[in-house]
Amino acid sequence: MISVRIVLTDHYLTSANSQFDRVYSKLRHPIKQVPIIRIFGPNEAGKKVCLHLHGIFPYLLVKSPTDEIRYGEQLAQSLDMAINLSFEKGNIETKHVHDIKLVELLPIYGYHDKMVKFWKIEFYNPAIIRKASDLLLAGAVMNQEFQPHEAHVPFNLQVFIDYNLYGMNFILFNNAAERQLSNMTTNLSAA
Incomplete structure (x- = not known):
């Protein structure tokens, strides 16, 4: 199970990803863009997380x-x-x-x-x-x-109400995909 503390949320629109999103609407037309809810916060181990929620619509x-x-x-x-x-x-x-x-x-x-x-x-x-x-x-x-x-x-508040979420509380997932970091590292102090 994955859990993330809800510190900050926002949303954005992006192209539909067939791995996480439907590519056709139930109204029989192709989906071009979908809304994604982002939740920022630490997991239970204290590691910083940016969680992308797919499949929720305003x-x-x-x-x-x-x-x-x-x-x-x-x-x-x-x-x-x-x-x-x-x-x-x-x-x-x-x-x-x-x-x-x-x-x-x-x-x-x-x-x-x-x-x-x-x-x-x-x-x-x-x-x-x-x-x-x-x-x-x-x-x-x-x-x-x-x-x-x-x-x-507002959209973010609809999500909180519909899924019984609260700020600074944990959101729990039984099934989630974790993005693996590449081997590239950045040195911000050199900039």
Whole structure:
């Protein structure tokens, strides 16, 4: 088992690596870039570690008027189109939505005594969440207004909440790949 103390986190986008990432989305398009969460901190032996977490995507939620899978696919396609059209320049074929899933949750706004169905819309780029949220709220997607939920939560915080992580606590892994250092060494004092 590998454990690393969470001292600092950030994220970046990079090309999909077939060793760690899917290369095709469930929405049937090739994946170009994926978000990676980096966690910096020492392991239990005190050795400094930079941990790269793959396979986690930023998301927002919208209430579902129906539980038909086809509706979710249309919602994702319409959202991609609305985002592309909102940019003055850019490719109208760019895919922003990684996946869309039907989930049942208890809404946080108002009183609810039973679970409600939501579409969990996962994106490639955390920076696009705000624009997607604005477009959903404005009625630019499927000519319908959607109230986004959890769109205000930053990507790193979503990961902490979803995986029950805390700063300065340990993150544990049963299965991880360790990058081997090359034989090259650098002498920073000579610079």
